[in-house]
Structures are given as C-alpha cells and as structure tokens.
Amino acid sequence: MSSTELQAASAKPATAVPAPLPAPLPVAGARGVAAGLPLTGIIVWALLLSAPLWLPLIGGYTALASRVVVMGLVAMALNFLLGFTGQMSFGHAAYFGLGAYGAGLTLRYVANSTGLAMLDGILLGGVLGTILGALICKRRGVYFAMITIAFGQIFYYIAYSWDSVTGGYDGLRGFTRQPIGVGPFVIDILNNGTLFYYFVLFVFALATGVMSLLLRSPFGRTLLAIRENERRARFLGIAVDRHIWLSFSIACFFASTAGALFALLNNFADPTSMHYTLSGIIVIMVVMGGMRTFWGPLIGAAIYVVLQDYISSITVNWMSFIGLLFVLVVMFFPRGILGMIKQRSAP
Amino acid sequence: MLQLVLFNVTNGLIIGAFFVLMALGVAMILNLSNVINFAHGNFLALGGYLAYMLVPSIGFWGALIVAPLIVAALGFVVERVMVRRVYNRDPVYSLLLTFGLAFIIQDVCRYIWGVSGLPLTIPDSLSQGLSSDLFFITGYRVFMMAIVIVSVVGLFLFLRYTRLGTRIRAGTLDLDTVAALGINVRLLRSLNFAVGIYLAGLAGVLAAGQIGLNPNMGDDLMMPAFIAIIVGGVGSLTGTLLGGLLIGVASALTTTVMPSAQEAVIYVIMAIVLLTRPRGLMGEEGMLT
Amino acid sequence: MTMIEARRVTKTFGSLVAVNDISLTVAPGELRAIIGPNGAGKTTFFNMITGFFPPTRGEIVLQGQDITRTSAQQRVKLGMARTFQITEIFPELTVRENVRIAVEAADGFSLRVFTSRADTDRLAADIDAVLAMTDLSGKADRLVGELSHGDQRAAEIAMALALKPRVLLLDEPTAGMGEQETFQVAGLIRRLHKQSSYTIMLVEHDMRVVFNLADRITVLAEGQMLADGTPAEIAANPAVQAAYLGEAH
Numbered sequence: 001m002s003s004t005e006l007q008a009a010s011a012k013p014a015t016a017v018p019a020p021l022p023a024p025l026p027v028a029g030a031r032g033v034a035a036g037l038p039l040t041g042i043i044v045w046a047l048l049l050s051a052p053l054w055l056p057l058i059g060g061y062t063a064l065a066s067r068v069v070v071m072g073l074v075a076m077a078l079n080f081l082l083g084f085t086g087q088m089s090f091g092h093a094a095y096f097g098l099g100a101y102g103a104g105l106t107l108r109y110v111a112n113s114t115g116l117a118m119l120d121g122i123l124l125g126g127v128l129g130t131i132l133g134a135l136i137c138k139r140r141g142v143y144f145a146m147i148t149i150a151f152g153q154i155f156y157y158i159a160y161s162w163d164s165v166t167g168g169y170d171g172l173r174g175f176t177r178q179p180i181g182v183g184p185f186v187i188d189i190l191n192n193g194t195l196f197y198y199f200v201l202f203v204f205a206l207a208t209g210v211m212s213l214l215l216r217s218p219f220g221r222t223l224l225a226i227r228e229n230e231r232r233a234r235f236l237g238i239a240v241d242r243h244i245w246l247s248f249s250i251a252c253f254f255a256s257t258a259g260a261l262f263a264l265l266n267n268f269a270d271p272t273s274m275h276y277t278l279s280g281i282i283v284i285m286v287v288m289g290g291m292r293t294f295w296g297p298l299i300g301a302a303i304y305v306v307l308q309d310y311i312s313s314i315t316v317n318w319m320s321f322i323g324l325l326f327v328l329v330v331m332f333f334p335r336g337i338l339g340m341i342k343q344r345s346a347p
Numbered sequence: 348m349l350q351l352v353l354f355n356v357t358n359g360l361i362i363g364a365f366f367v368l369m370a371l372g373v374a375m376i377l378n379l380s381n382v383i384n385f386a387h388g389n390f391l392a393l394g395g396y397l398a399y400m401l402v403p404s405i406g407f408w409g410a411l412i413v414a415p416l417i418v419a420a421l422g423f424v425v426e427r428v429m430v431r432r433v434y435n436r437d438p439v440y441s442l443l444l445t446f447g448l449a450f451i452i453q454d455v456c457r458y459i460w461g462v463s464g465l466p467l468t469i470p471d472s473l474s475q476g477l478s479s480d481l482f483f484i485t486g487y488r489v490f491m492m493a494i495v496i497v498s499v500v501g502l503f504l505f506l507r508y509t510r511l512g513t514r515i516r517a518g519t520l521d522l523d524t525v526a527a528l529g530i531n532v533r534l535l536r537s538l539n540f541a542v543g544i545y546l547a548g549l550a551g552v553l554a555a556g557q558i559g560l561n562p563n564m565g566d567d568l569m570m571p572a573f574i575a576i577i578v579g580g581v582g583s584l585t586g587t588l589l590g591g592l593l594i595g596v597a598s599a600l601t602t603t604v605m606p607s608a609q610e611a612v613i614y615v616i617m618a619i620v621l622l623t624r625p626r627g628l629m630g631e632e633g634m635l636t
Numbered sequence: 637m638t639m640i641e642a643r644r645v646t647k648t649f650g651s652l653v654a655v656n657d658i659s660l661t662v663a664p665g666e667l668r669a670i671i672g673p674n675g676a677g678k679t680t681f682f683n684m685i686t687g688f689f690p691p692t693r694g695e696i697v698l699q700g701q702d703i704t705r706t707s708a709q710q711r712v713k714l715g716m717a718r719t720f721q722i723t724e725i726f727p728e729l730t731v732r733e734n735v736r737i738a739v740e741a742a743d744g745f746s747l748r749v750f751t752s753r754a755d756t757d758r759l760a761a762d763i764d765a766v767l768a769m770t771d772l773s774g775k776a777d778r779l780v781g782e783l784s785h786g787d788q789r790a791a792e793i794a795m796a797l798a799l800k801p802r803v804l805l806l807d808e809p810t811a812g813m814g815e816q817e818t819f820q821v822a823g824l825i826r827r828l829h830k831q832s833s834y835t836i837m838l839v840e841h842d843m844r845v846v847f848n849l850a851d852r853i854t855v856l857a858e859g860q861m862l863a864d865g866t867p868a869e870i871a872a873n874p875a876v877q878a879a880y881l882g883e884a885h
Contacts, residue, residue: 088439090383135621142383142438143581146573147621153570154614161607218745225737228726235686235724236741236799237712243746280385280446287443320454326447330440331432 040295040338048201052194062193063265064309066200068302070261073204075285075297076211077254082283083291084215085247086227088145090279091152095252097274098125098155099259101166104269107175114178114189118203118260125256128155130249137245140230149276159271171270172263189264200261207257212294214250223247281322288329290338299337352603353484359599361488361557364495365550367591369568370575371502372546374587377576378519379539381438382430385445387572388565389452390544394418394551395560396460399467407470407556411494415548422544426537434536456562467555491553498549499588502542506584515539519582571595574617580630589628637700639664639803639835640685645694647680654680655691656859662852664802667829667836669846672856673879678839679721681856682807685837686718687711699802715802719792721811721839727781731772731791734780735763738798762798770794770824786817790824797828803835804828810842818842825849847871 047054051065078092102124103117110116136147160169167173177196180187189196214220225233226240234240263269272278285304290296307325312318329336335343369387376384384390397417398410405413425448433440473486506512514535518525526532547565554564571594579590594613601612620627638661647655655677662668670678684691687708695704703711726734739762740746751759767773770790775783780791789809796804809825810818822845828834829849840846846853846867853870855862863873870876 082439088442090442138625142377142381142442145438145442146383146577146581150570150573150577150614150617154618157610157614161610214749217749218740218751219747219749221733221737221740222746224729225726225741228728229724231720232724232726232795233737233741234709235712235718235720236738236795237709238741238746239709246747280443283439284443284446287439291439317454317458319450320458323447323450323452323454326443326450327429330444330447331429334436334440 040293044295044298048204052197060306062197064305066193066197066261066265068298068305069197069200069204070258070265071282071285071301071305072298073207073261074255074258075282075289075301076208076294077251077258078282079286079291079297080211080215080254081247081251082286083293083296084220084227085223085244086230087244087247088141089148089248089251090145090283091148091150091276092251092255092282093276093278094152094155094274095125095129095255096259096262096278096282097159097269097271098128099256099261100263100269100273101159101172101259102256103260103263104172104175105165107178107263108172112178114180114264117177117264118257121260121263122253122257125259126249126253129252129256130245133245133248133252137241137248149279152274152276152279156271156274156276159274167270169271171268173268176267177264196265200265203257203261207254211254215294219243219246280326284326284329286336287334288325288336290336290340290342293336293338293342296336296338303337355603356599357484357488359595359602361491362598363592363595364492365554365568366571366575366595367499367588368495368546368550368553369565370572370579370587370591371499371584372543372550373572374576374584375515375543375546376540378582378584379515379522380430380434380441380536382434382441382445383573384543385442385569386449386452387543387547388567388569389449389456390418390422390547391551391554391565391568392456392560392562393421393452394548395467395555395564396456396465396551397548398552398555399460399465399560402468407468411549411552414552415545418548418551419541419545422547423537423541426540430540431533431536453562460560460562462562465560467552467560469556473556487556491557494549494553498546502546503584505542511535511538515542571613574613576627577617578620578627580627582631583627583629586627586629593628637664638662638697639666639699640837641695641697642681642685643695643697645681645684645691645696647677647684647689648692654859655684657694658856658859658861659694660854660861660864662803662835662837664835665833666851667825667838667849669838669840669850669853670856671840671843671846671853672862675858676856677859678856679807680859682718682805682837682839686716686805712799712801715800716805717796717799717801717803718805719789719796719807719809721808723785723788723792725780725788725792725795728779730777731767731780731783731794732763732776734791735766735776735794735798738795739763739766742799766794766798769797769828784817785813786820789813789817789821793821793824793828801834803837805837807839808841809838810840810845818845822849 048069052062055062055065074092074096078089081087081089099121102121106117106120132151136144139147159166163169177190179190180199187195187199189199222233222238222243225236225238226243230240259273262273281304285300286297287300288303289298289300308318308322311321315321333340369391373384373387376382394414398414401410401414429444430441433444469487473490506516514525514530518532518535522532525535550568551565558564571591575591575594576587577590578593579586579588594616597612597616598609602609640662642658642660645655645658646653658681670681672678683689685696687703687706687710690705695702697703698711698714698716701714703714706714726737736759739759743759743762745751745759764773767776770793772787772790772794775787780788783791793806793809806825809821813821825836825838826849829836838846838850850867852865853867854864855870855876857879862879863870863876865873
C-alpha cells in the first residue's frame with residue numbers, strides 16, 4: 001500500500017492529538033536571509049575584498065583564496081536546492097565538472113576568449129541540468145538523491161571514456177585562461193593571480209547577488225514553503241514539481257558557473273571534478289557552514305579547502321581525516337557554524 | 348566464435364551475480380532505514396581483506412564463512428554507534444555519515460594493507476577449468492555463481508519464512524505499525540543493517556578470489572547496485588533482483604557486440620526506465636521517496 | 637446550481653471498500669457537516685473531494701465542472717481550500733509569513749521574482765485583511781509553531797482564506813482541542829459562515845460544534861451514507877441516535 005492509502009485507511013481516533021512539532025532549527029529562510037545578510041554579509045565581503053592583503057600574513061596564498069571562492073560558489077549553488085528548497089542532490093559535482101569541461105574545451109578547441117569559455121561552461125552544465133531536472137522533479141528524498149548520483153556518474157563516465165575529446169582519466173589540458181580585453185585595457189588574469197582573484201570575486205558577486213534576489217522574492221518564499229511543508233504548499237495551489245525543477249535548474253547553472261571558474265583557476269579539468277565523491281564533499285561544506293543560511297556554505301568551503309590543503313600536506317592518510325570530519329560534523333555539529341551562531345543569537 | 352560468446356556471457360553472468368548481491372545488500376538497508384550506504388563497497392573490500400588475513404589460519408572455506416560474519420558484526424556496531432543517531436533527522440545526515448565512513452574504511456584498508464593488489468589464494472580444487480576449450484569456466488567461477496545463487500535464495504527464504512525476516516519486510520512497509528506491535532524497531536534496524544553488510548562481506552570474499560584485493564575493489568559495484576535498485580523499483584527486493592539481473596545480462600550481451608559500451612548500456616537502461624516507467628519495473632505507485 | 641456534488645463516489649483499496657456509493661449535493665453558502673463514527677470513511681471521502689486521491693468510481697463536480705480527475709493543486713486554483721486534521725502550516729515561519737506565502741500563491745506570484753510597489757502594497761493589504769478576519773493581527777509576527785493549537789488552526793484557516801476560495805473544507809478543525817480552543821475555532825467558523833458567502837464543508841466529531849453550526853448534516857457509517865438532513869431531522873433520526881449521538885466526545 002502506498003503511504004497515502006495507508007494514511008487514508010487507518011482510522012483516526014476522535015481526539016487525534018496533533019503530532020508534536022519538531023525541535024525548531026535555527027531560524028532561517030525568508031526572515032533569515034534578510035536578517036542574516038546585513039551583518040554577516042558585510043563581514044564576509046570585507047574579508048573577501050581584502051583577502052590578498054591579509055592572507056599571506058597567515059601563511060595563505062592568493063590561489064587558495066580563489067579556490068575558496070570557487071568552492072564557496074558551488075556550495076552555495078547546492079544550498080539553493082538543498083538548504084532552501086529542501087531537496088537532496090548528491091550528484092551536484094557533475095554540473096560543476098560540466099562547467100569546467102565546457103570552459104576548458106572552449107579554450108582548447110574553439111577560441112581564446114575567457115568570456116566565451118565562461119558562457120559555454122555555464123550553459124553546458126546549466127542546460128543539461130535543466131533537462132535532467134525535468135526527469136527527476138517528481139521524486140523526493142533518498143530516491144531523488146540516488147538518481148542525482150546516478151546521473152552525475154553518467155557524466156563522469158563520459159568524461160573518462162570519451163578520451164579523444166576530454167583527455168580521459170588524465171584530464172583536459174592544453175588550455176590556459178586568457179587575458180580579458182575591455183576596450184583599450186587588458187586585464188591580465190593569466191599571469192596576475194591577484195587580478196584573477198578579483199575576477200573570480202566579481203563573478204561570485206554577480207552570482208550571489210542573483211541568488212539573494214531570487215531567495216527574497218515570492219519565488220524564493222515559495223521554495224521555502226516547499227521545504228517547510230510540501231503538502232501544505234501543494235494545497236495552496238503551488239505547482240511543487242515545477243518549482244523543484246526550477247530550483248534544480250538554477251542550482252545547476254550556479255554550479256556550472258563555479259566549474260567554469262575552476263577550469264580557469266587550474267587551467268585544467270578532469271573527471272574527478274564530476275565524481276560523486278566531490279558531490280559529497282560539496283554537501284559537507286554546506287552542512288559544516290550551516291545548511292539553511294545564506295553565507296554558511298562559503299564558510300564551510302573555506303574551512304574545507306584550508307583543512308584539506310593543510311592535512312594533505314602533512315599526511316598521506318588525509319582521506320581518513322576527511323571521513324572523520326564528515327562523521328564528526330554529522331554527529332556533533334549538524335547545524336553548522338553559522339547555524340549554531342544564529343541559534344545562540346535568536347530571541 | 349561460440350567460445351567468444353560463451354566467454355563474454357560467462358563473464359557477464361558473474362558480473363551480474365555480483366551486481367545482484369551488492370544491490371540486495373544496499374536495498375535492504377535502503378528499504379528499511381531509508382539510508383543509502385555509501386560505504387557498502389568498502390565493507391565489501393573489508394570482507395576480502397579479512398578473508399586474506401584468515402586464510403592462513405582457517406583456510407579458504409573457513410574464511411568464507413567467518414569473514415562475512417565479522418564484517419556483519421562490524422556493521423552492526425557501526426549502526427548502533429553512529430547510524431542510529433541520525434535516523435530521526437533530515438536524511439542528508441545519514442548520507443553524509445555513510446559517505447564519511449566510506450572514506451575512513453577505504454583509507455584504513457589502504458593504511459593496513461597497502462595500495463597495491465594482494466592475492467587471495469583459493470583451494471586448488473576450485474581453480475581448474477572445466478575443459479581446455481572452456482578454460483574460462485573455472486571451478487571457482489561456477490562456485491561463485493553457486494554461492495551467490497544460494498545466498499540470494501537464502502535471503503528470500505529468510506525474509507519470507509523467519510520471524511526476523513517477516514518483521515523486516517513488515518518494517519519496510521510500515522515501520523510505525525511494527526513499532527506499535529511492540530517489536531524492538533531499533534534492534535530490527537541494526538540486524539537488518541548487519542544482514543546487508545553480511546552480503547557485502549560475502550561478495551568481497553568471493554571477488555577477492557577472482558580479482559585479488561585492493562582498497563577500491565568495491566567501488567565499481569556501487570553504481571550498478573544503485574542502478575539495479577532504480578531499475579527494479581525502490582522498495583521491492585524482487586525488483587532489485589530483477590534489475591540486477593537485467594543490467595548484468597545486458598552488460599554481458601553488449602560486451603559481445605560492442606565491448607566499449609559495456610558500462611554505458613547500464614546507464615542507458617536506467618534512462619529508459621526513468622522515462623517510461625519511473626517507478627521501476629516492480630516499484631509501487633506512490634513510492635516516490 | 638449546487639456548489640459541490642458527489643455522484644456515486646466509491647473508493648476501494650484492494651478488497652477494502654472505504655467509501656461506498658455516496659452521493660450528496662452542497663448548496664452555495666451552505667455549511668455542511670459530515671459526521672460518523674471512526675472508520676466511516678469521512679476523511680477518505682474528504683480526500684477525494686479535495687483531490688488527495690481519485691475515486692475508484694463516481695464523479696466529483698464543482699459548480700457544474702467535473703473535477704474528478706483534476707489534481708489537488710488545480711482544485712485549489714478552482715476555489716477549493718482545505719485544512720487538515722493535523723494542522724498543516726509552516727511552523728518555523730511567522731503567522732504573517734505563512735499568510736504571505738498563501739496570498740502570493742493565490743495571486744499567482746509563486747514564480748515571480750520582482751514585485752512592483754503597487755503589488756507589494758496590495759498583497760500586504762490582503763494579508764492584513766485575512767489576519768483581521770481570523771483575529772490574528774496581534775500575533776502576526778510570532779512563529780506559528782509557538783502558538784496555541786487554537787491559534788494554529790486559526791492560522792491554517794487564515795491561509796485557506798487567503799486563497800480566496802469558494803469552498804472551505806475543514807477536516808476535524810477542533811481535533812485535540814480543549815473547551816476554550818474549541819469555542820475559539822467554532823466561533824471563527826460561525827463568523828465566516830454568517831459574514832461571507834463561503835460554502836463550508838466540515839468533518840467533525842464534536843456534536844456541539846456540529847449542531848450549533850451546520851445548516852445540513854450528512855451521516856456516514858461504514859463507508860455509506862446513513863442519513864442526510866437538517867440538524868433537527870438528524871437529531872430525531874432513531875438510527876443515527878442509536879449509533880452516534882450516544883458517543884461521548
């Protein structure tokens with residue numbers, strides 16, 4: 001019997017007591033985005049804009065900052081779907097990877113243009129994600145997660161087997177990011193790491209700006225409603241499946257944007273950027289930073305990138321530590337950093 | 348020519364058998380506890396490695412029996428200590444947990460036994476081919492198929508006729524009612540998890556005899572296991588069985604015609620099923636989650 | 637023309653016949669109560685009217701339009717709003733935010749990214765109106781999850797009203813409530829009935845609420861209709877008396 005039939009068939013007692021409401025998670029969502037944005041946003045942007053200044057002082061380097069921003073973007077992209085619409089995608093790295101390959105293939109085979117590379121990367125991941133989203137938007141929960149993983153692995157498979165085009169397991173090489181010509185000026189993002197960092201930050205600003213706009217709009221509130229109580233959303237006449245599809249599509253477009261930047265960062269794209277291992281890592285970034293907050297995933301990405309960089313330099317068994325990180329976060333810090341802070345400060 | 352076809356079909360059936368064994372283990376845990384066990388392939392590897400450690404002292408047959416049991420016990424402990432704590436929360440946490448476990452177990456295997464492959468010695472009685480022509484139909488391969496068939500049949504009998512099995516089946520349909528009947532649901536979940544892991548460990552021992560040991564040996568079976576479940580229909584073990592057989596056979600047949608598409612055909616089948624019959628071959632209407 | 641009509645509606649789950657050949661009509665503006673003991677099929681019947689699942693046989697008609705195969709979402713757009721036995725709200729949002737989502741959904745704003753000043757003001761006015769109707773204006777900025785059961789039900793009804801429905805379907809609105817809260821919710825329903833043109837269908841167990849509010853009562857038992865009439869007729873019906881009115885609440 002399906003769950004609806006089970007529910008219908010079981011007799012309800014006359015004095016049915018409403019089920020106890022779940023323990024409240026840190027307040028986020030429509031109010032959270034608006035409330036969180038001012039202070040957290042100011043701090044975040046201050047740190048991001050000045051990163052090339054203070055990062056070297058603590059042993060960091062600019063490329064690390066670029067990596068944090070790129071991973072932060074893909075984590076925020078996933079959070080759009082996971083944290084704000086409440087749907088579990090565990091195959092999101094695929095669209096990240098598609099963005100990377102799109103940009104890389106464009107630079108290698110088509111034209112020496114950063115702009116075109118970015119566009120192609122964004123479109124490749126975004127359009128494919130939109131098409132696939134239509135197939136899965138009726139599924140929920142772990143089944144939804146399983147299918148997203150399987151779809152992701154299809155792209156991984158294509159990436160490593162179509163080696164004449166993609167370079168197979170070794171990855172796609174033979175391209176570099178190109179300086180950007182703006183009128184009479186040339187922004188040398190190829191050789192100047194700092195300039196490239198600000199380019200990445202610029203794209204990040206555009207993307208997160210759009211994201212914020214979407215989340216504060218009626219559309220964003222509808223996504224929240226779906227997350228909070230899908231049945232109630234359905235019975236308010238909301239086309240739930242269609243909204244989930246749209247949310248998935250948007251999340252894929254943002255992820256592929258990050259992927260395109262990633263290819264430009266490394267001058268390289270390889271299949272591991274599509275594997276579900278990376279998908280899982282993106283999820284842990286989101287959860288570590290705070291799944292239902294706007295800036296949480298960026299913070300989670302920063303922690304992960306720095307940690308992984310550090311640990312892999314001192315031990316060969318860094319995978320155990322990453323695995324341990326997953327386990328510890330899940331068991332002891334499920335709300336994530338920003339989530340815990342918000343909870344403390346909530347009235 | 349016939350020999351080539353038989354060679355490929357034999358390989359395909361073996362692979363299909365492993366798909367089924369793996370998929371059933373993942374499905375058991377998924378159906379009752381709503382958890383995708385990302386670490387399943389790693390428990391498989393652990394089973395193989397434990398057998399490797401045990402063979403010198405209790406021989407292959409002993410290891411075949413004992414190693415899966417040890418892995419199952421380990422699975423039981425993992426479920427009790429960790430997985431249990433995240434059942435009542437958003438499912439994303441249980442997924443992340445098994446994800447992390449996968450990393451840990453894989454790295455531990457790598458640390459203890461090294462990165463390069465290790466052989467698992469199998470008894471001489473099993474290693475010979477049936478005939479010089481059909482050299483690839485070794486005793487071991489027949490043995491593997493037999494064990495898988497016995498295990499699958501055993502699993503279905505267990506679920507159908509034992510008390511624990513019946514409770515597990517009831518639990519996958521309606522866990523609340525099972526709890527209301529006074530059955531210890533927590534223990535049920537732990538035991539069910541252990542059964543699923545047992546299947547992984549068993550697959551590991553069998554696979555080790557065939558392809559040797561390495562820390563990633565279970566990885567290639569994870570996606571086929573998922574796809575077998577999707578194709579067969581979530582919630583139905585019979586469906587999973589059929590799904591595993593279907594993709595295994597399809598993969599085998601494709602190898603005879605176009606070897607490079609051997610893996611792709613599995614994804615194609617999944618795509619076709621999702622487009623035409625989204626609930627899977629034997630999935631039920633309304634089983635969307 | 638009738639507002640809602642059920643024609644020979646039947647629902648079977650395998651061999652279990654939950655609802656057997658029920659026909660009824662509800663006039664516009666009427667308050668109809670559906671009563672009956674546990675297992676009578678009331679909620680199943682309700683679920684078919686609201687589109688939770690389709691009937692095995694029979695038709696559901698809304699103001700002359702056959703909606704038997706229409707989805708639940710579509711029925712909302714056609715003017716049906718319902719509340720559930722276990723209150724379905726957004727517990728971690730404020731009352732105002734709950735109603736806001738409903739108002740935006742009703743006005744077709746769910747997919748919009750930009751709203752003009754005029755639209756925002758109009759939506760705000762709609763929200764305030766609904767809050768006033770349900771007496772929640774003073775509690776608008778509290779989290780719904782923290783309110784009393786009575787207020788939560790009022791909030792759920794507010795969301796239903798925000799949809800500007802023709803028909804309100806309330807499934808056991810006073811379920812699990814004490815005296816005070818029952819009084820509060822019943823009062824709200826009466827106000828809605830007297831002061832506006834909503835057609836209201838009510839599944840209820842509390843007989844005081846039923847007999848005080850209903851224009852007509854339909855009695856179900858074991859999936860079939862036992863009786864259908866005015867409160868006076870139902871009260872006088874010996875079969876109904878025997879089976880149901882002796883049941884303590």
